[in-house]
Amino acid sequence: MLKTRTWIIIIAAAAVVLAALTAVTLNLKRDSAVVEVVQDGTVIRQIDLNAVAREYSFDVFWRDGGVNTVTVRPGRICVSHADCPDLVCVNRGWLSTEVTPIVCMPHRLVIRAAGATELDAVSE
Amino acid sequence: MTKRIVRMALLTAVALIIFIVEAQIPVPVPIPGIKLGLANIITVYAMFRLGPKDTLAILLCRVFLGSVFSGQMTTLIYSLAGGLLCYASMLIMRRIVTENQVWVCSVIGAVCHNIGQIAAAMLIAQTAGLIIYLPVLMLSGVIAGLFTGLCAQFLLKRMKKL
Known part of the structure; x- marks a missing residue:
């Protein structure tokens, strides 16, 4: 005791x-601004934020009908709208070169650094 | 036997209500997995007053019914992973703390809950990088566990007759 x-x-x-x-x-922070949008472990989109010329949005649907609207601007990305219960992904705000990924656990959506995992980016 | 079942049912109901009410309160920090975890008060209370078997039953009922009632079946797996790891750690801790150190057991339990939860999230999202959130989640576990642990400790002392 x-x-x-x-x-x-x-x-x-x-x-x-x-x-x-x-x-x-x-x-x-990391050097690259390439991110990937991952749903349920599958990469569904890869975006180089520095190569983005003008703003656009797209929807990512989850199998229970839920949706996250992802907005991309030159150099940054965010989840601008979602119908998940906690809205952690929306409140997280913009992601540019931070290592911390945007996460929506109810819809199993992650927006993270592409290619090398964030862990590799840290060790470099 | 009847008394035991009634007591377990009562505690499950209380834990469930606490869980559902807490789910309605928005979390001020935009970090996945952070919450106060007030339902943990009941788990800690049951662990010290009723024993491990009854606590496991209460915990499992609360986790399953909680995700049914809050309509979040996808988050069930995280709650379950966190809840079971928390339970396992408290199983060990309850043997090495005194009745004035119940809060320690709760702190360790809460930290383990968050570790289990993020491990499940890393597996499901297949993103090892989520581990970057581990320190902040463990810190929140210490704070939340301290609060719920002290609540449980007061409860244990004031409700010796139940």
Whole structure:
């Protein structure tokens, strides 16, 4: 049995480490601006954001009838509209060269760095 | 026996209501998988008051019924992966904490819940890169687990007669 004070120290230390890691991971950038739109593990579109000349949108449908509207602008991409319950994907906002992918778990949609996984991008 | 079933049913109902009400509250952070997880209060309470078997039954009923009632069958697999890993970790933790350290068990459980959840998401979306969200999810697990754990600890102390 550890003392309560020991537990407090262990958990506080873990929280500090995690907070530092959070600050690092959420701010990671990569060189390429090529992203891929992945649904249920299948890549359905690959887009080089730097090659985009003008804004356009497209819909991605999920098998239960749900839909995510993806908007692409020069240099950035976002989910502009969705009918999933939590709207985490919409609230996430624009993605350009950040390593953190846009995720809509209810519709199994991920917009992530293309080719090499984000993990490879980190290690480079 | 009847008393035991009634008690489990009651706790399942309470957990389910907490779960559904919480699902209506928008999460302020746009990071997939972050939530307060208030229904965890019931899981922790049951773990220390009723024992592992009953807790597993309550947890599974809540997870299944929760995804049926909230109309999100696609998210069932994440809840289940998270819930079971959380349960397994609490199974170990309940043996090594005292009654004033229930919150520790809850913190570890919540962190494990988020690990299980993101592991399931990585498998389903086939995106290893989702692991980038692991630190922030574990941090949120510490905070949420601390809150729900303290709630459960107070509940355990105040409701010794039930």
